[in-house]
Amino acid sequence: MRRCMWLTVYLLACSLPASADNPFRAVELNDDELAQLRGRYVLPGRIINFGVTMSSTWENSAGQTIGAGVTFQLDGQAQPHISVTELMPNTEGQGQGAAVPPGSGQIVGGGGLTGVQGISQSVRSAGDFNDGLNNLDIVITRGAAGAAEPDAAATPWDGASGFTNAAGNVLVSARNGGLQIHLDAGSQGNALQQIGGGNITQQANFSGDLNTVRNLATLSVALRDLPLGQDMANCTLEQLRALRPGGY
Template sequence: MKTLVWLIGACLLFSLPAQAASPFRPAEVSDAELSELRGRYVMPGRIVHFGVTMSSVWANSAGQTVGAGVTFQLDSKAQPSLYVTDLSGQSDPEVTPPPPGIGQVVGGAGLRDVQGISQSVRSAGDFNDGLNNLEIVISREGGQLEPDNGAVPWTGSGTFTNEAGRVLVAQQGGGLRILVDAGSQGAALQQIGAGNVIQQANFSGDLNTVRNMATLNVGLRDLPLGFDFANCTLEQLRALRPMGF
């Protein structure tokens, strides 16, 4: 660890202009400069696959479920593909519908304006269970994602409806959204893109369960045999030897 810290310090010192009065004087980095650094921590050409899987499923107290899933991915040639899956349960006319929810969830509009990741579970009912889960998976030579059984190609929007409610899959503000409307029982939302990830579950009834699940998959190409970034860095530091480092 000490060796790594020394190497980083030496790199910073070597990159400073000669006219700098003090090589360790702190300097503020502007937002414009920071913006240029985004996404620069993976060498060009090493990303061979990027994909997103996202699903939202609502189950009420009668065991009825409504939900949808999406699978979006880009290959190494930046060719996109998007599939949508209906995850709603089959209708059963003998099931007694749940009693109407009487709770009311108020406020929270600002949660949709958060830049970054926003996860919330709010309940105005009893014995509800909500889960918002986001995973990032980085693999070597990651392959293409396989759409779920029953997935259909994206056509611009998708709506699925049954006794448990209605789910809408659509584009929203430059992102991809799954919105579940469970009627008087509440609603769930999941959105990714446009600089943020939003996962919400709002309960106004009782004994409901919501699962908002999202996974970001990144596949990286393995380095060529014998190519070592650490050794490459050490070679670049050879120029420091005449200076006494």
């Protein structure tokens, strides 16, 4: 029995390529190889919910705030749900007695940032004492509790939505095969956040002073827990079956 086992190990070693002298050594994969592996090891039946949440807010030196959020959810039946949320408090009386000095700075260039394939985050300031944050979180959870709860203040997507107040205006729209939030604070600057079309873009551009911008995005995936020995066993058998033509 032991001789048979050692013979099997010897044949397996001889069948490996010369470059694979240590099959357990970590090897870096190039982009083409990774593209072939994308999503292969997540069974479709295990995805309960996939979602994208974005929010952008701007607060100027007078404390006036404007912002918006957009949520895209895809459930286990591949049904999409998009909603928009207005993220600005009741601005009645907000900032009274505190004038906002016009911004005199000028942001130059940067047009290529929106054409990056992948993730692009930038904070550019031509003013003083500004605070910008671009943040992207990827959250993977297990069980139905991982599915995002709907926002009671959100309204169903019905095309582009815009909001305006003393701090500026914000527009939520579909652009370049994805979702975009564009925030215009007038002479104080602007902010942009976009997901889709092969890229994720987060930008904050300041031309005034004492402004605060928050661009926040979350990609979430909720997976269904499966009892050990069910679909995972079938997945393992299928992977082993693929080795048979190679003689393993």
